[in-house]
Amino acid sequence: MGETVTGVEGSAAERTSSGEVATDLTGDSMLISFYGVRGSTPCSGPELARYGGNTACVVLEAADTEPIVFDLGTGLRYWGETQPLDGTFEATALVTHLHWDHVQGLPFFPNADRVGARFDIYAPCALHQELQTAWEEFMRPPYFPVKASDLRGDYNFRRICDAEFDVGRANIMARPVPHVGDTNGYRVSVGQTTVAYISDHQQPEDPTTVDPHVLELAQGADLLIHDAQYTPEEFAERAHWGHCTVAYAIEVAVQAEAKCLALFHHDPSHHDEMMDTLYEEAKALAESRGLKLICAREGLQVSLPATQ
Numbered sequence: 001m002g003e004t005v006t007g008v009e010g011s012a013a014e015r016t017s018s019g020e021v022a023t024d025l026t027g028d029s030m031l032i033s034f035y036g037v038r039g040s041t042p043c044s045g046p047e048l049a050r051y052g053g054n055t056a057c058v059v060l061e062a063a064d065t066e067p068i069v070f071d072l073g074t075g076l077r078y079w080g081e082t083q084p085l086d087g088t089f090e091a092t093a094l095v096t097h098l099h100w101d102h103v104q105g106l107p108f109f110p111n112a113d114r115v116g117a118r119f120d121i122y123a124p125c126a127l128h129q130e131l132q133t134a135w136e137e138f139m140r141p142p143y144f145p146v147k148a149s150d151l152r153g154d155y156n157f158r159r160i161c162d163a164e165f166d167v168g169r170a171n172i173m174a175r176p177v178p179h180v181g182d183t184n185g186y187r188v189s190v191g192q193t194t195v196a197y198i199s200d201h202q203q204p205e206d207p208t209t210v211d212p213h214v215l216e217l218a219q220g221a222d223l224l225i226h227d228a229q230y231t232p233e234e235f236a237e238r239a240h241w242g243h244c245t246v247a248y249a250i251e252v253a254v255q256a257e258a259k260c261l262a263l264f265h266h267d268p269s270h271h272d273e274m275m276d277t278l279y280e281e282a283k284a285l286a287e288s289r290g291l292k293l294i295c296a297r298e299g300l301q302v303s304l305p306a307t308q
């Protein structure tokens with residue numbers, strides 16, 4: 001992974017000589033690692049190199065808790081390079097919805113495709129359909145050479161839309177959020193330390209209002225990872241595509257009293273220089289409203305110290 005920052009305050013995770021981050025994951029601290037930050041479709045090119053072109057995949061690590069991965073976009077393959085291939089892999093995935101940019105990494109994730117490995121995958125889907133059936137439709141010939149049912153690991157597909165449950169020491173809240181089709185947002189708390197993940201969020205007609213489920217998920221979060229796909233001009237042309245502006249992401253964070261906002265789900269057309277400009281403008285707007293703001297990019301790690 002690349003750069004490490006602290007999301008709110010405290011000391012940054014330390015880097016070992018191998019480049020790995022040696023984080024003191026004790027108590028209620030968390031490490032958040034961004035492996036894919038784009039929305040819609042993976043993209044590549046020198047003009048995108050700094051922020052990265054893989055689609056949504058963010059990993060949360062905490063003490064005495066198996067890894068929790070938000071979304072299974074193409075960034076998943078790069079997380080896989082850090083994970084065991086010997087059948088000992090165990091993790092939980094919180095998938096916001098089944099659009100391609102949130103699931104395309106799973107067929108290219110060999111760590112779970114091993115006898116003995118376990119991957120618990122939570123996602124929303126239509127009431128008339130089992131989640132496993134939806135995955136089997138997505139992952140089968142002629143679209144992909146391997147059928148989902150031929151995978152060797154213990155994949156547990158669980159439909160979820162409005163629930164709370166625990167994984168290790170982490171308490172997870174899932175709530176439906178406005179997008180296009182069934183979509184969840186998630187809130188994960190370890191003790192008093194909390195991350196909210198709302199990757200795809202349809203901005204309402206009145207941008208001073210925020211959906212109650214979104215507010216519930218993001219309330220007081222130490223880090224809110226939120227859709228920030230469009231400029232105002234782009235939103236005007238794509239107002240019903242399920243996303244929001246950078247300014248609306250700030251509005252959500254301010255209303256929810258989140259401590260830090262990470263801009264996320266960047267439009268694939270936004271090259272690095274444009275991202276720099278959007279980020280600078282967003283930081284100024286956020287500062288004027290008393291909000292700390294960062295911009296997600298591949299390789300970024302955010303260390304959240306335990307909340308006192």
Ligand SMILES: [Zn+2]
Nearest residue numbers: 039040101200
């Ligand atoms: Zn998306």
Ligand SMILES: [Zn+2]
Nearest residue numbers: 099179200242
């Ligand atoms: Zn979507």
